[in-house]
Structure formats: structure tokens, C-alpha cells
Amino acid sequence: MEQVFRMSEITLNVKGMKCGGCAKRVEDALKGLPGVTSAKVDLKKGEVQVAYDSASTTPEQMKKKVTEAGYKVE
Ligand SMILES: [Cu+2]
DSSP states (O other), X not given: OOOOOOEEEEEXXXXXXXXXXXXXXXXXXXXXXXXXXXXXXXXXXTEEEEEXXXXXXXXXXHHHHHHXXXXXXX
């Protein structure tokens, strides 16, 4: 069976991440979404870079997930 992937990348600005624990929480939350293949936080910049399959998830779902984890996406 053939599967179609549409890999995309997005950088989200996340407010409120202060330490490695915050970074891990945000990364884990995003990786819990179907279709997210990697999530990498840059604490200095307050950003998280996400690689995902746009057929499986959307930036809106990512924002919701990060917000549920207790952080704010701009
Ligand atoms: Cu923290």
C-alpha cells in the first residue's frame, strides 16, 4: 500500500519556556500529535521548529497542543 506524505516545516513562537524542562514539555506535546516527525525548541529564540506531515496535522492543532501544555503560541 502506498502512503502519501506531505512533509512541511513550521517555526512557532512560544512564550513562557524558561528551562530545559519547558522545552521538553513542548517538544513532547508536539511529538504526541499524529504526523509530527520532529520538534526542536530553541530556548534563546523562544521558538520551536516542527517537521510534520501536513496530511495528518495542522499548525492550529499544534497551537492547541502547546497551549494545553501551558505555554502561549504567538
Ligand atoms: Cu521550565
